Amino acid sequence: MKVPLLDLKRQYATIRQEIDGAIREVVESQVFIKGPKVAELEAKVAEYCGTKRAVGVASGTDALLLSLMAYGIGRGDEVITTPYTFFATAGSVARLGAVPVFVDVERATYNLDPALVEAAVTPRTKAIIPVHLYGQCVDMDPLMEIAAKHGLVVIEDACQSIGSEYKGKRAGAIGHVGCFSFFPSKNLGAYGDGGMVTTNDPAIADKLVSLREHGQTEKYFYWTVGANSRLDSLQAAILLVKLRHLDAWSDGRSRNAERYNARFAGTAVGTPHREPHCRHIYNQYMVRVRERDALEAHLKANGIGCALYYPMPLHLQTCFKDLGYKEGDLPESEAAARETLSIPVFTELTTEELDYVADTVLAFRGRA
Numbered sequence: 001m002k003v004p005l006l007d008l009k010r011q012y013a014t015i016r017q018e019i020d021g022a023i024r025e026v027v028e029s030q031v032f033i034k035g036p037k038v039a040e041l042e043a044k045v046a047e048y049c050g051t052k053r054a055v056g057v058a059s060g061t062d063a064l065l066l067s068l069m070a071y072g073i074g075r076g077d078e079v080i081t082t083p084y085t086f087f088a089t090a091g092s093v094a095r096l097g098a099v100p101v102f103v104d105v106e107r108a109t110y111n112l113d114p115a116l117v118e119a120a121v122t123p124r125t126k127a128i129i130p131v132h133l134y135g136q137c138v139d140m141d142p143l144m145e146i147a148a149k150h151g152l153v154v155i156e157d158a159c160q161s162i163g164s165e166y167k168g169k170r171a172g173a174i175g176h177v178g179c180f181s182f183f184p185s186k187n188l189g190a191y192g193d194g195g196m197v198t199t200n201d202p203a204i205a206d207k208l209v210s211l212r213e214h215g216q217t218e219k220y221f222y223w224t225v226g227a228n229s230r231l232d233s234l235q236a237a238i239l240l241v242k243l244r245h246l247d248a249w250s251d252g253r254s255r256n257a258e259r260y261n262a263r264f265a266g267t268a269v270g271t272p273h274r275e276p277h278c279r280h281i282y283n284q285y286m287v288r289v290r291e292r293d294a295l296e297a298h299l300k301a302n303g304i305g306c307a308l309y310y311p312m313p314l315h316l317q318t319c320f321k322d323l324g325y326k327e328g329d330l331p332e333s334e335a336a337a338r339e340t341l342s343i344p345v346f347t348e349l350t351t352e353e354l355d356y357v358a359d360t361v362l363a364f365r366g367r368a
Contacts, residue, residue, distance in 0.1 A: 128154050
């Protein structure tokens, strides 16, 4: 049996008529930039996340970058974040001449450890970027308290976590802004790149609208240098269709995760930890074993798709060597990078496929 890590063709088969109709509507309108579909998606994402505004942008990376720009973060400023995340989180900080300050993660959740954050605050600190990794929110209450105490901006990197919840609040509605990615493999994925920023601050939302169009205030007049970072109408139309199905898909991933959890219970296979006050949407399902690379080879040899997420944490990347970090500085991030592996969890998996994956993982553990 072959089981892919993700099969978007199966998802498309369930919504083909809706998607094809939405694309046809945009093509017939010939309105590809901005337009009513983008505005409608912004309104629906804001409603879904529980914020006053949402601003469509070209990617999750741009959502982070423009959010930092909207708050005036630039050269010499420090931004506290996690090293165990996709590159865009810290890369967006560095692109503006600001300095990423890496703080270690919690062992159980792989999320930024709030207990370590305040010690990293200096007079140059301007923001914190918590990353809601793999579909579960960071413990946000203590982070928001630290931010209020020191006058810091909190930019939620929710690129893997649309629909996840923390104490009844949705990701993207807890900090000052929330950043989302619609990369095709996300739980809410476009058919290309796309992103969104959510906020309850209308002034920041207006800045973001300007920044995504080169800093324009009115046609051909600019208050700052922005970017060309618009979400296009085709992607918005596709996302409007998919948004209607998002909660059902997330619930399906959760059911699949629970099946794995039951199969791996009492074994040496580490499974995702879900905090009781959180809704986990399982953008990825991560197993943890000491012989991670051997397990990866074993799964691939048996036709099972799997993936390494972040095999080298950001503080050890060559491009950040001037920051002065060394191996051993952030041990939980380094251990997670060595020991974790993503296995298939997408909604359309069959029971037989889930059990085949679990059986294959357990067979490896029995051999090891």
